[in-house]
Amino acid sequence: MASPASEMEFRLAQRRILLIVGGGIAAYKCLELVRLLKKHGVAVRPVLTRAGAEFVTPLSLAALSEDKVYQDLFSLTDEQEMGHIELSRSADLVVVAPATADLIGKAASGLANDLASTILMATDKPVLVAPAMNVRMWLHPATARNVAQLQADGVSFVGPDEGEMACGEFGPGRMAEPAAFLKAILERLGEAQVIEAQTGPARPRGPGPLTGKRALVTAGPTFEPADPVRGLTNRSSGKQGYAVAAGLAELGCEVILVSGPTALPTPEGVTRVDVETALQMEAACREALPVNAAVCVAAVADWRPEVIANHKIKKTGQGGVMRLVENPDILEGLAKAKENRPRLVIGFAAETDDVEANARAKLKKKGCDLIVANDVSSGVFGEEDNTVVLVGRGGVEQWETVSKAEIGRRLAAKIAEALA
Numbered sequence: 001m002a003s004p005a006s007e008m009e010f011r012l013a014q015r016r017i018l019l020i021v022g023g024g025i026a027a028y029k030c031l032e033l034v035r036l037l038k039k040h041g042v043a044v045r046p047v048l049t050r051a052g053a054e055f056v057t058p059l060s061l062a063a064l065s066e067d068k069v070y071q072d073l074f075s076l077t078d079e080q081e082m083g084h085i086e087l088s089r090s091a092d093l094v095v096v097a098p099a100t101a102d103l104i105g106k107a108a109s110g111l112a113n114d115l116a117s118t119i120l121m122a123t124d125k126p127v128l129v130a131p132a133m134n135v136r137m138w139l140h141p142a143t144a145r146n147v148a149q150l151q152a153d154g155v156s157f158v159g160p161d162e163g164e165m166a167c168g169e170f171g172p173g174r175m176a177e178p179a180a181f182l183k184a185i186l187e188r189l190g191e192a193q194v195i196e197a198q199t200g201p202a203r204p205r206g207p208g209p210l211t212g213k214r215a216l217v218t219a220g221p222t223f224e225p226a227d228p229v230r231g232l233t234n235r236s237s238g239k240q241g242y243a244v245a246a247g248l249a250e251l252g253c254e255v256i257l258v259s260g261p262t263a264l265p266t267p268e269g270v271t272r273v274d275v276e277t278a279l280q281m282e283a284a285c286r287e288a289l290p291v292n293a294a295v296c297v298a299a300v301a302d303w304r305p306e307v308i309a310n311h312k313i314k315k316t317g318q319g320g321v322m323r324l325v326e327n328p329d330i331l332e333g334l335a336k337a338k339e340n341r342p343r344l345v346i347g348f349a350a351e352t353d354d355v356e357a358n359a360r361a362k363l364k365k366k367g368c369d370l371i372v373a374n375d376v377s378s379g380v381f382g383e384e385d386n387t388v389v390l391v392g393r394g395g396v397e398q399w400e401t402v403s404k405a406e407i408g409r410r411l412a413a414k415i416a417e418a419l420a
């Protein structure tokens, strides 16, 4: 009888990906993705856009995929070998990576003026898109509209990640890293167990030490609008807050995740409430009460513009002054609540110096039970790892650098202990 591992390998060997490579700097990451997919036995057939060929060569793609690279809609040879409609249906999954603003826009508008966009229109197979572009392009309202349209059309997304970009700017827009990308592809193919087989079994779901308990977690940045297109925000990616929510859910907790704008998927078993501003976040938190524990990880903007202009504020050539008002302190509000004060209120603090001393001061001022402080002077935002120090009334605990996911799990275990 075949072992489960060889059965899995056999199933993967039957899987086929049609990989559309667009014209972005991140196209080089596709070469590693192709290598990883092939290593897992998955067949990859590449389609390269004209702009894509400026970034990676057809030769590299052909060599790694061990298949022909399709580039031209009007190629007589290709059309005789495999017509574009047949090509669009020759795989179990169509993957677009990097998905340029252009390809996303074309697919959302139903345009089909080259091989890649025609395939996206003609396919009857699931589509997974990995956006990669400059942060301004990603945050542009047109891209947001196009992404929302594609999501409504049933297209799945992986990434983009937040971090430093090839152009030197910082923010969301980096293509998902090949390992995370591979995971998303295997999940979309219904083969998530392959990853589990490599990384160990999934953590237990359902009954756990926090079953019957309810927790509120805040995550991500807030966005405080100044006019219809601009606003104040910060560099929080939301990763740490989402990891805490996931850690709690893994222990059986009912979790309400109140999230500012992020590009992250909702962790399994978590109820997510999306908000934009600090005032909305405060209201959503109030609404989530009563809870046994509240963990405030969100980087809530301290201030918001006093006036939100109805129209885009125009340049006058003379600079300008924007009056700001202070936002409510959500952590302090929860910790000092007269009614429905959660039994455990935990706050995260991002510090750039005197981490421990500032955390102690924050613990006292806010009236919470624990402060998880991290030193953000060396760039924690958007990273996978974090180094934290826990400052409570009983003492201080320094944790070594571990992944944000691991911090989420360890903190959830601590919460389970405290609530037992």
Ligand SMILES: Cc1cc2nc3c(=O)[nH]c(=O)nc-3n(C[C@H](O)[C@H](O)[C@H](O)COP(=O)(O)O)c2cc1C
Pocket: 021, 022, 023, 024, 025, 026, 049, 050, 051, 052, 098, 099, 100, 101, 102, 103, 132, 133, 134, 137
């Ligand atoms: C150096 C360079 C880098 C680029 N990087 C990106 C990118 O990362 N994302 C993107 O959406 N467009 C990027 N562009 C613009 C696209 O290449 C351009 O929109 C092109 O028409 C996309 O074609 P395609 O969608 O058919 O691949 C870049 C252009 C240049 C010159």
